[in-house]
Amino acid sequence: MAELIELRGATKRFPTGSGGVHTAVRDLTMTVDRGEFVAVVGPTGCGKSTTLSLVSGLEPPSEGEVLVGGQHVTGIPEGVGYMFQNDAVLPWRSVLDNVAAGPRYRGESKAAARSKARDWVQRVGLGGFEDYYPHQLSGGMRKRVAMAQTLVNEPSILLMDEPFSALDVQTRALMQDELLRLWSGTGAGVVFVTHDLEEAIALADKVVVMTSSPATVKATFTVGLDRPRTVEEVRLTSQFLEIYREIWDSLREEVEKAREQGATRVA
Amino acid sequence: MLHDTASQKTTQVLEEPAVTSTVNSAAKSTPDIASPVDARTAHRRRKTKVWSIRLLLVVAWLVSWELTATYLIDPFFYSKPSAVAAKLADWFTVGTSQGSIWEQIVVTLQEAVAGFVLGALAGVVLGILLGRSRLLADICAPFIKAANAVPRIVLASLFVIWFGLGMSSKIATAFVLVFFAVFFNAFQGAREVDRNLINNARILGASRVQVLGTIVVPSATSWILASLHSAFGFALIGAVVGEFTGADRGLGLLINHAQGTFDAAGIYAGMIVITVIALLAEWLLTLAENRLLKWRPPAASAEVQL
Numbered sequence A: 001m002a003e004l005i006e007l008r009g010a011t012k013r014f015p016t017g018s019g020g021v022h023t024a025v026r027d028l029t030m031t032v033d034r035g036e037f038v039a040v041v042g043p044t045g046c047g048k049s050t051t052l053s054l055v056s057g058l059e060p061p062s063e064g065e066v067l068v069g070g071q072h073v074t075g076i077p078e079g080v081g082y083m084f085q086n087d088a089v090l091p092w093r094s095v096l097d098n099v100a101a102g103p104r105y106r107g108e109s110k111a112a113a114r115s116k117a118r119d120w121v122q123r124v125g126l127g128g129f130e131d132y133y134p135h136q137l138s139g140g141m142r143k144r145v146a147m148a149q150t151l152v153n154e155p156s157i158l159l160m161d162e163p164f165s166a167l168d169v170q171t172r173a174l175m176q177d178e179l180l181r182l183w184s185g186t187g188a189g190v191v192f193v194t195h196d197l198e199e200a201i202a203l204a205d206k207v208v209v210m211t212s213s214p215a216t217v218k219a220t221f222t223v224g225l226d227r228p229r230t231v232e233e234v235r236l237t238s239q240f241l242e243i244y245r246e247i248w249d250s251l252r253e254e255v256e257k258a259r260e261q262g263a264t265r266v267a
Numbered sequence B: 001m002l003h004d005t006a007s008q009k010t011t012q013v014l015e016e017p018a019v020t021s022t023v024n025s026a027a028k029s030t031p032d033i034a035s036p037v038d039a040r041t042a043h044r045r046r047k048t049k050v051w052s053i054r055l056l057l058v059v060a061w062l063v064s065w066e067l068t069a070t071y072l073i074d075p076f077f078y079s080k081p082s083a084v085a086a087k088l089a090d091w092f093t094v095g096t097s098q099g100s101i102w103e104q105i106v107v108t109l110q111e112a113v114a115g116f117v118l119g120a121l122a123g124v125v126l127g128i129l130l131g132r133s134r135l136l137a138d139i140c141a142p143f144i145k146a147a148n149a150v151p152r153i154v155l156a157s158l159f160v161i162w163f164g165l166g167m168s169s170k171i172a173t174a175f176v177l178v179f180f181a182v183f184f185n186a187f188q189g190a191r192e193v194d195r196n197l198i199n200n201a202r203i204l205g206a207s208r209v210q211v212l213g214t215i216v217v218p219s220a221t222s223w224i225l226a227s228l229h230s231a232f233g234f235a236l237i238g239a240v241v242g243e244f245t246g247a248d249r250g251l252g253l254l255i256n257h258a259q260g261t262f263d264a265a266g267i268y269a270g271m272i273v274i275t276v277i278a279l280l281a282e283w284l285l286t287l288a289e290n291r292l293l294k295w296r297p298p299a300a301s302a303e304v305q306l
């Protein structure tokens, strides 16, 4: 059977404001299996979000191939869920109606969509806030809404772009555990972009380290930690620290390179 | 109005400590407001104060006008409050030179409302269409700029020739004025929709039509509603100017008559009637706006008001 997600030599270039081209992603090759949780780490601005937009079908690759379920991606593939880096909840809809949006778009009746949504609002721990508008919620609660909004569609591919980076440490740990709990048993493949290496290791089966801009895969590490995991506990094991050191050695070079690049660009 | 939103803001702070930073900082800068009860009485006191000063200003203005018009300047040109009040009383009890004042009001209102509704609809539909289609916008841009540059009040004369002295020529004038006011806002609103929201909707399974209906139109709504406030004013101006240019009924004609007979009080009285109508419409629109935009944080809506 074909891999769930496969990128083969994918390259993405963007026109820059000054008439040139900027290569965000270069010759990227990676795969994600069904039921696999892949974390992607890399320096800021290297092209992680761009990689997700290629998989989601929102952007076509300039070169190379992107396949989902063995099919070339043209338009948005069936079964993709995408939590964007920036909040994308609808400010004019209540929590419940935000979560019900997906099923509504997919042709379910209002009543059916709302009962599904009610269930998911409960599952992400927002019971009682159904009628709140996004501006009445905290940042962490809005992330939960976005998560419920994505998960209610029961995606077989889950793309998450730094979903918890804006949260405080405690809330983040809580959300990470919740994500693992909600994901386990769904069989969905996850691509989880993060800056936080600890988070990547605690959650993932596989950590992909990207090079500084333009992004390509530098190295892939397998995380052999047992599941089910609790992030606060797994982080204290010696196995965790070992993997952390190994990956950080690889990542640090790229972060330093990116910093130099940034410095020369500014100068 | 100002106080209503201000009080909303404080209760918001008191019930929900973890909202936005602006609201929080507002709470920090007013630490003297300790409990909701204190806050409410403080508000009531402030409200009374503001209203009494306003009343005082109006009275001072009217009295000084009355006195100068009686002793210093010629009331034939400048009229005076008592004469204007008498004129208004006369209109509402006896009637105007053209019959009942209510009939004039109803005629002008019908013209304004019809022009407003049609103009707003056309402006919203075209604005959103052009806002979402690069090609259409590029094609139409020069025509729209040219049409917008035409001194539209002059069109009133043309419309009287085209549509006659009846209501339709006034509706047409109001329509033209309203259309452009709404069009540009709807266009801008449709253009500035957050790409992130559109992408999110597409991922969640929305078709193009669904994106338009659930993302673009609601996003543009606050822009459109903002334009509707001034647009109703324009509709009234359109109707009155249309009547001024040539009509058989309406408030504009009434003012035109007053001008023809050097009746300054009549002009003021007509102005007052029109102003009251405009204020009532403004109030209704604000009500509608608050209903439609109840999802917005109160801090943001407070800036729009006044």
Ligand SMILES: Nc1ncnc2c1ncn2[C@@H]1O[C@H](COP(=O)(O)OP(=O)(O)OP(=O)(O)O)[C@@H](O)[C@H]1O
Residues within 6 Å of the ligand: A014, A015, A016, A022, A023, A024, A042, A043, A044, A045, A046, A047, A048, A049, A050, A051, A085, A213
């Ligand atoms: N639509 C676009 N048009 C032009 N340039 C783009 C576009 N999207 C991304 N880029 C450029 O591509 C590069 C990579 O962007 P991307 O958002 O993928 O980075 P990232 O790795 O997600 O960064 P971060 O960790 O800060 O979110 C950046 O230099 C950015 O300026």
Ligand SMILES: [Mg+2]
Residues within 6 Å of the ligand: A048, A049, A050, A085, A161
């Ligand atoms: Mg990013």
